[in-house]
Amino acid sequence: MRIPLLRADPTISVSFLERTSMDIHNKYNLRRVINACGKMTHLSGAIVLPEIAEQAAESLKHFFELDATQAAAGRVIAEASGAESGCVTACTSAGITLGVAACMTGNDLAKVFQLPDADGMPRRVLIQKGHCVQYGAPISQSIRLSGATPVEVGVVNRCMPEELRHELNKGNVAAVVAVESHHTVRTGWVKLPELVRLAHDFDVPVIVDGAAQDQRLRELIGIGCDLVITSAHKYLCSTTGGIVAGRKELVESVCLQHSGIGRGMKAGKEAIFGAMAALEYRMQQDMSAWTTEQDRKMQLILNRLADVSGLVLSVDPDPNGCPFSRARLTPDPEVTGHTALALAAALREGNPTVYPRAHHAEEGYINLDAIEMTDEEIDYTCDKVRRILT
Numbered sequence: 001m002r003i004p005l006l007r008a009d010p011t012i013s014v015s016f017l018e019r020t021s022m023d024i025h026n027k028y029n030l031r032r033v034i035n036a037c038g039k040m041t042h043l044s045g046a047i048v049l050p051e052i053a054e055q056a057a058e059s060l061k062h063f064f065e066l067d068a069t070q071a072a073a074g075r076v077i078a079e080a081s082g083a084e085s086g087c088v089t090a091c092t093s094a095g096i097t098l099g100v101a102a103c104m105t106g107n108d109l110a111k112v113f114q115l116p117d118a119d120g121m122p123r124r125v126l127i128q129k130g131h132c133v134q135y136g137a138p139i140s141q142s143i144r145l146s147g148a149t150p151v152e153v154g155v156v157n158r159c160m161p162e163e164l165r166h167e168l169n170k171g172n173v174a175a176v177v178a179v180e181s182h183h184t185v186r187t188g189w190v191k192l193p194e195l196v197r198l199a200h201d202f203d204v205p206v207i208v209d210g211a212a213q214d215q216r217l218r219e220l221i222g223i224g225c226d227l228v229i230t231s232a233h234k235y236l237c238s239t240t241g242g243i244v245a246g247r248k249e250l251v252e253s254v255c256l257q258h259s260g261i262g263r264g265m266k267a268g269k270e271a272i273f274g275a276m277a278a279l280e281y282r283m284q285q286d287m288s289a290w291t292t293e294q295d296r297k298m299q300l301i302l303n304r305l306a307d308v309s310g311l312v313l314s315v316d317p318d319p320n321g322c323p324f325s326r327a328r329l330t331p332d333p334e335v336t337g338h339t340a341l342a343l344a345a346a347l348r349e350g351n352p353t354v355y356p357r358a359h360h361a362e363e364g365y366i367n368l369d370a371i372e373m374t375d376e377e378i379d380y381t382c383d384k385v386r387r388i389l390t
Contacts (some may be wrong), residue, residue: 310335
């Protein structure tokens, strides 16, 4: 089904038109996107909040001493996370690579210059096999970029503490990497608190890929993780960047990598100032009110689609414990003529394109994530679902 251009649809309110009909779409012949998928890199991150965009834009007008700016960011990150220090990198993926490199080199500049040749350094990085996710690139590749050797422990749906202890006993381990994400296998693996205890028994640091877990940053630091890396451009709604929080000496070593393999992974001033503004905004934000608003929008989806024959609706809480839920849509192909895969494909047709969260489409359902949606976009999306299925 082809959806007409948004300008031609009289049911869409002026506020939605103002947000989505910028000349930049027409100038470069780009489709308008209704994001019902969430904070996804392939949809260009988040919509930057005005308070954050203002500070990032102001930074573009000035020069700064970059090391001093990173030090200022470290103080803000420490206050927001409870960590000893922090810094800003190009993105979470860069933070993983630089975090691993930091665990190999420490603050030895000669070793920083030597990478990615890791000869003479601890270079084995343990990761549970069920955590070897593909987030746009394989996480094992992010580890290898540092010069380290990823060691997958266990099997896809089972990793036992004994297996991790066995690998730690072998020595030459630079770090243990853990992934906090819905992409990981959800059962049969060593949970983060126990993983931290095991690694620390051998004086091995734990690095956490928490790209979409900025709302849990203080919790993850509180568990005892040595470095936690999260995205500035997901739920923090900032300019593109990765936020590294953790132990002071390791953060210093992460920064030192910018004189070596991290030179191409450095953050610009707009990323650093954007991240600081985002964390400052978060610290004064009423998260309970934020959750209430997300629940309201999700319920709006359920209400709008409640009478669609052959469509089963339910609620999926965020699998990583962030304070929001998503609407689940399970179409009955016998009644609607559409599988979940077909529904997702039909939603993406036309201009504007609607991107649902289709991670589980092959299992028979899709999600609509309302966080980046306005009420008008929810109405448009639900109308489109209704037209497709009926």
